[in-house]
Amino acid sequence: MLTELEPILWPLVTLVVGIAGKGIFDLITARSVGSVAKMPTVEQIWARLDKVEASLSRVTTDLSTVRRVFRSYVDRVQRGGKTDLTDDERAALDETENHQEAKR
Amino acid sequence: MATPRWAYLLTYGGLVVFGIIAVIVGVPSIDLTTPDGYRPIWAGFIMVSGIVSAVGLMGHWHTLERWGVLFLVAFTSAYVFAIAKLALQGDAGRQALAVILIVVLIFPASRYLVLVARGRRRVLRHDPGVTRADRT
Numbered sequence: 166m167l168t169e170l171e172p173i174l175w176p177l178v179t180l181v182v183g184i185a186g187k188g189i190f191d192l193i194t195a196r197s198v199g200s201v202a203k204m205p206t207v208e209q210i211w212a213r214l215d216k217v218e219a220s221l222s223r224v225t226t227d228l229s230t231v232r233r234v235f236r237s238y239v240d241r242v243q244r245g246g247k248t249d250l251t252d253d254e255r256a257a258l259d260e261t262e263n264h265q266e267a268k269r
Numbered sequence: 270m271a272t273p274r275w276a277y278l279l280t281y282g283g284l285v286v287f288g289i290i291a292v293i294v295g296v297p298s299i300d301l302t303t304p305d306g307y308r309p310i311w312a313g314f315i316m317v318s319g320i321v322s323a324v325g326l327m328g329h330w331h332t333l334e335r336w337g338v339l340f341l342v343a344f345t346s347a348y349v350f351a352i353a354k355l356a357l358q359g360d361a362g363r364q365a366l367a368v369i370l371i372v373v374l375i376f377p378a379s380r381y382l383v384l385v386a387r388g389r390r391r392v393l394r395h396d397p398g399v400t401r402a403d404r405t
Contacts, residue, residue, distance in 0.1 A: 172302045175350045176314070179343035182372070187335075230393060256391040 231257040273386060274326060281323040284341060288316035302351040314344045346371065 205213070234257040242248055250258065291299070291312035299308050318340035325334025353367045 172347065172351060172354065173304070173307060175347040176311075176340075176343040179346055180339060183339045183343065227393065234393075252391070253393070256393045259390040260393055262390060 227260060231260050277326055278323060281319045281326065281337075281341070284345060285316050285319035285323075287345075288312040288319065291315070296348065298351045298355055299348060302354055311344055311347065314340060318344065 234254055238250070238254050289312075292309055296308060296312075299311060303311070318337045320337075322334050322337030322341055325331065325337050349371060350368060353364055357364045357367065
């Protein structure tokens with residue numbers, strides 16, 4: 166049935182699919198299109214706050230882990246240990262790059 | 270995490286240039302599959318939506334860029350559909366399959382771009398702890 170359409174309609178089909186896709190995505194994520202058009206319920210607002218809090222606390226945990234790994238690295242080197250990075254230290258270093266990127 | 274902005278800008282600019290070339294030189298695949306006089310309109314939509322997308326990207330106007338990109342994809346993919354129609358003349362089932370595949374492949378393709386931009390980075394999956402680093 167799709168191929169029965171005239172070629173002129175192809176862009177229109179893509180436009181409709183794209184707009185419908187955004188509509189479905191908005192419905193799934195319950196994102197308010199405008200504060201008047203779709204006001205979240207009180208439960209939804211609390212759920213959002215919980216989500217934000219969870220992701221923030223995850224970042225904080227990551228950060229303290231990274232900091233502890235670097236401290237132990239410095240301790241080891243000061244005590245005359247190897248300067249080569251272990252796998253964990255490498256991962257910690259990469260973690261800082263990820264956060265740097267997210268800052269934009 | 271995010272695909273570099275210059276890559277997007279390059280793509281939008283390239284498609285604007287493509288629209289200009291389509292008006293001046295012509296696109297045989299579009300001429301063969303669409304009525305007379307459609308190609309300049311089609312190329313015009315590509316040019317305008319490419320410029321709109323670039324402006325939205327530069328100004329951080331995401332809604333504007335979203336609409337521009339949607340029109341850009343819609344009109345540029347018409348070229349792909351035209352080629353598919355010419356290549357599979359009369360074979361409606363295969364043509365439908367080609368169109369469906371293009372739509373489905375959008376997600377792996379965008380995921381690929383995100384992973385390319387992210388690079389080869391390790392993630393801390395566990396808490397290494399202090400004692401473990403002390404022992405080494």
